Amino acid sequence: MTETTVAIEIPRHLLQAAHATTDELRVELALQLYQQRRLSIGHARELADLSLWEFRQLLAARRISPHYDRADLDSDMETWDEIQSR
Secondary structure (H helix, E strand, O other), X not given: OOOOOOXXXXXXXXXXXXXXXXXXXXXXXXXHHHHOOOOOHHHHHHHHOOOHHHHHHHHHHOOOXXXXXXXXXXXXXXXXXXXXXX
């Protein structure tokens, strides 16, 4: 499968006004979309072009809570039970 990309044009003066680089804008967009639950952590870290560890550290620094719900807990408990039964 071939990946395609989409380009977003942002006037240079707006980047300068925001005191941001295009890489910083990607990170900010990734953080916002993750916080709004519009992207998973995997997709958000991919958009930000960061490792999972780096993205988690950034979330913690920004005090953005990780998404973790009852289904995640149930899955983790099943995994724990499997590990314990070995």
